Amino acid sequence: MTDTQSQSQSQSQPVPAAAKAPINPALAPTPSARKDTLLYLDGVSRSFDGFKAINELSFVLAMGEMRAIIGPNGAGKTTMMDIITGKTRPDKGDVFFMGDIDLTKHDEPTIAQMGIGRKFQKPTVFETQTVADNLLLSLKGERRGIPALFYRDNRKDRRTIDGILDKIRLGHRRDELAAYLSHGQKQWLEIGMLLAQDPKLLLVDEPVAGMTDAETEETARLLREIAVDHSVVVVEHDMGFVRDLGVKVTCLHEGHVLSEGSLDHVSSDPQVVEVYLGR
Incomplete structure (x- = not known):
């Protein structure tokens, strides 16, 4: 056999399985890889x-x-959340929720009903309603329009609202109009309105922007408590607040992941320092 024939035969042989590069199961686009994940994005572009x-x-x-x-x-932080919630469709890529729900095939209202709640940076509460009524209007189920005319107060809803009020630190303000809350308290109320919808995932955009230092510290405690029973994605610029959360950090740049890990790991990454923290 000539050297040319040997080389040709070698190139036609399949690569042994052991010689192939290992596939990261967390990123492999297969149902088995997604089954233990709540949210899965792979190769998404827009x-x-x-x-x-x-x-x-x-x-x-x-x-x-x-x-x-x-x-x-x-x-790309906002666009990422727009894609997750169905506000924007990706040009390509996979977006799955709870393992097998393809979010690219559903609209915003349907995705919200599936259990993805989103809080924008600016709080949007019903200022002419009481704090408790804001939560009542947000409870999972139809509370607006004609169904609201036939709604009857019940013990289960009262217990739910009482529990949320305690969690968001507003039990003592329950009967006051939301308009009289401070900026930070309105942020907490809107987080409570999301909790009233019983979401599996909360997307929270810059929750401490405009807050006092005391409110910022309390918001970190609040989100840590919420994370005991829910999955949470927090977009934030305040590094002190992010450190108080004590969670894994993902840094985005130009629409893709630049660095990921503990805050110490990410903040010491030269690329992160150059494009973000060094500014």
Whole structure:
């Protein structure tokens, strides 16, 4: 056999399984890899007028996990949440919830009913309603329009509202109008309104923006308590607050993951320092 024939035969042989590069099961696009995840994004991209807001983004959130997302403005944080909640469709890539629910096939209301709640940076509460009524209007189930005319107060709903009021530190303000709450308290009320919908996943965008130092510290405690029973994704720029959360951190840049790990690991990454923390 000539050297040429030997080389040709070698190239045609399949590579032994042991010689193949190992596949990371957390990123492999298979149902078995997704079964223990709550949220799974793989190879997700989205462009707007030629600008890639999301670029081959892969992100995995485990059941019961709280994750902090950091990154400079324009890193793709908001677009990522828009895609998860069905507000924006990706150009390509996989987006799965609870293992086998393809979120790209559902609209915003349906995704919300599935158990994904989103809090935007600016609190949006019903200021002319009491704190307790804000929660009542948000309880899982139809509370607006004609169904609300036939709603009857019941012990189960009262217990749920009382529990949420205690959790969000507003039990003593239950009968006051939401308009009279401080900015931080309105943020807590809106988080409570999300909890009233009984979500499996909460997406919380810059919850401590505009808060006092005391409110910021209390919000970190609140989210840690919520994370005992829910999965939470927190987008935030306040590194002190992120440290208080004590969770895994993902830094986005130009639409993809730049660094991931503990806050100490991410904040010491030279790339993160260059594009974000060093500014």
